[in-house]
Amino acid sequence: MMNKNILYLLILMMITVLAGCEETVTLESEQVQPKVVIEGLVTNEKRQHFVKVSRSAEFYSSGDFTGVTDAVITVEDDQGNVYNYEHNPSGAENGDGYYLSEDVYEGQIGSTYKLTVTIGSEVYTASDMIKPVTAIDSLEISLNEDEYEDPEDEGYYYEVLFYAKEPQETEDYYLFKFYRNDSLFLDTETDIYYADDELLGENIDGIPTAGFYKQGDKARVEMYSISRQGYIYYNDLYTLLTSDGGMFSPPPANPRTNLTNDALGYFQASAVVSDTIVVE
16 A cells, blocks of 8 residues: 655744643754755656745744745756756746746756755755656546545545556655646645555555545646655655654654755655546
């Protein structure tokens, strides 16, 4: 059964575990000061790729993440190709902190990509390799009898089953995204799904994807390869976000990242495959 795990790449100020604690706690300065948060993705799709740069709010501030608009960003592959990124080239209203590559390019499986982000005198780097991804054999619609008998939302009782074969001779890790009518499907605002090949097994035989669908809905499944470092990062986030803050829980710690200079977030390089089906 595929493991369902919760994360979101920018939910990194996790000190909420201290809420409700009656004892006075002195926080270390590095826990409460704003930090640079970098989120980036390069895939084997031929497109403009993105990097998002922001600063986290101070712990006692009511603010949210603030987009950084004056960063200088490049991505370089191991063949010496350099791609420059431009801040919010379309002038989108909510585009602060979003950078797109000036050129359309296609990441290559087996190649390593290095991100460099310069903000003033500070330089942040990260690198990741694009690993192969297995093909999606097919998707199938199935009526979930339990949901049909007692639906959480009327009409939404069809699920999408996922079929593939996973090569067990290699060590592989995957990130999944599920869409309903072109909108990312989340049971909650922080849901995401990832797994390793050992958990998936060789025959991915009708595993249900996230959520339920109604007649006429279009469902899309995206499957991304991720490196072991990416898997560790997501697993750290899962551990962090599911901690109850009790006395037996480990102390909160930032997820292990591939970014340097104490930045938060993650730079990911992935191969991706997708498939779509309409609920009929």
